[in-house]
Amino acid sequence: DTGVSQDPRHKITKRGQNVTFRCDPISEHNRLYWYRQTLGQGPEFLTYFQNEAQLEKSRLLSDRFSAERPKGSFSTLEIQRTEQGDSAMYLCASSLGRDEQYFGPGTRLTVT
Amino acid sequence: GQNIDQPTEMTATEGAIVQINCTYQTSGFNGLFWYQQHAGEAPTFLSYNVLDGLEEKGRFSSFLSRSKGYSYLLLKELQMKDSASYLCAVNNAGNMLTFGGGTRLMVKP
Numbered sequence: 001d002t003g004v005s006q007d008p009r010h011k012i013t014k015r016g017q018n019v020t021f022r023c024d025p026i027s028e029h030n031r032l033y034w035y036r037q038t039l040g041q042g043p044e045f046l047t048y049f050q051n052e053a054q055l056e057k058s059r060l061l062s063d064r065f066s067a068e069r070p071k072g073s074f075s076t077l078e079i080q081r082t083e084q085g086d087s088a089m090y091l092c093a094s095s096l097g098r099d100e101q102y103f104g105p106g107t108r109l110t111v112t
Numbered sequence: 113g114q115n116i117d118q119p120t121e122m123t124a125t126e127g128a129i130v131q132i133n134c135t136y137q138t139s140g141f142n143g144l145f146w147y148q149q150h151a152g153e154a155p156t157f158l159s160y161n162v163l164d165g166l167e168e169k170g171r172f173s174s175f176l177s178r179s180k181g182y183s184y185l186l187l188k189e190l191q192m193k194d195s196a197s198y199l200c201a202v203n204n205a206g207n208m209l210t211f212g213g214g215t216r217l218m219v220k221p
Contacts, residue, residue, distance in 0.1 A: 004154075033208070042116075042199050042211030043155065056208060083209040093156060098207060102144060 002026060004104035006092050012110045013082055020078045021107045025094030032075050033101060034067055035091040036060070038057060043091055082111045114138045116212035118200050123218045124190055132185045132198050132215045136172040140205030146174050146185045149214065155199055158185070187217075195219045 005024045013019050025032045031050050035043035046065070047057045051072040064082075069075040079086055089108050093101040115137045120171060124130040136144070143162040148154035161167055161176035173186040185198055197214040204210060 004115070031207070035209075040213070042214045043209075045210065046209040048208055058208075098142065098203065100157045100160055101209060102157065105149075105154050 004092055004094050004102055006090075006104040006107050008107055009105060010110075012112065015084060015111055016058045016081055018078065018080045019082060019109065020076055021092075021109075022075070023075045023092030023094075023104060025073070025075070025092070027073075027103075029094035029096050030072070031095045031097065031101075032069055033093040033095070034075070034077050035093065037089045037091055037106070038087075045075075050107055056102055079109075082109075084111050087111045114202070114204070114210045116200055116202060116210060118198075118212040118215045120213065121216045123220060124149070124187075126190055126192060126219055128190050130190060130217065132187075132200075132217065134183045134185070134200030134212055136181050136183070136200070136201045136202050136212075138204050138210060141178065142203040142205055142207070144174075144176055144183050145201045145203065146172075146183075147201060147208065149197045149199055151196075158198075163175050173204065190219050192221070194218050195206050 007022045033048045036044040037043040049069040064080045067077045089106045091106045092104045095101045118134045146158040149155040159174040166175045171188045176183045197216045199214045200212040201209040
């Protein structure tokens with residue numbers, strides 16, 4: 001399978017814990033995006049990388065959120081001191097330049 | 113600011129045609145995308161419009177009018193498997209996608 005992959009697919013954590021998600025984009029894609037989606041809503045942009053450079057961050061991304069793409073390939077999204085409001089589906093997407101974005105299956109986070 | 117509006121829900125009959133509208137007001141414009149999302153799954157790309165006019169791709173067509181800030185997705189010969197949410201998204205000059213809330217389409221026999 002050469003699509004976008006995300007790990008884990010589901011994560012249940014207690015409030016206050018830290019969590020980290022991983023995204024592996026389509027190999028030749030230079031752009032990688034993170035979105036958050038809650039039930040019944042469209043995805044909301046969080047941040048985007050071109051190669052290893054993080055070029056844009058949403059104002060939605062509080063200081064508790066950090067993302068990296070150290071070698072311009074896979075990316076990680078970490079949430080520190082999770083809150084119940086962080087419960088959502090975290091989607092990763094990749095693209096080649098400004099072409100259409102291909103989405104991964106998402107990581108569903110539940111904070112109890 | 114960014115504002116993308118689309119109907120929340122629509123119902124149509126198998127074999128029929130349905131048009132899902134999307135209006136947008138964004139600070140930049142670099143194209144409009146339509147995605148399909150089945151419940152619990154990732155969005156999948158359907159179509160892309162950057163110039164005014166109609167793009168046809170099999171049973172799906174998408175139209176754009178930049179002057180009116182308006183797009184629609186047309187689905188023909190509806191099938192039960194077309195029951196899904198349809199997301200309108202604008203690529204602004206900063207390359208991120210701004211999504212509408214999605215239109216949940218229910219296809220009935």
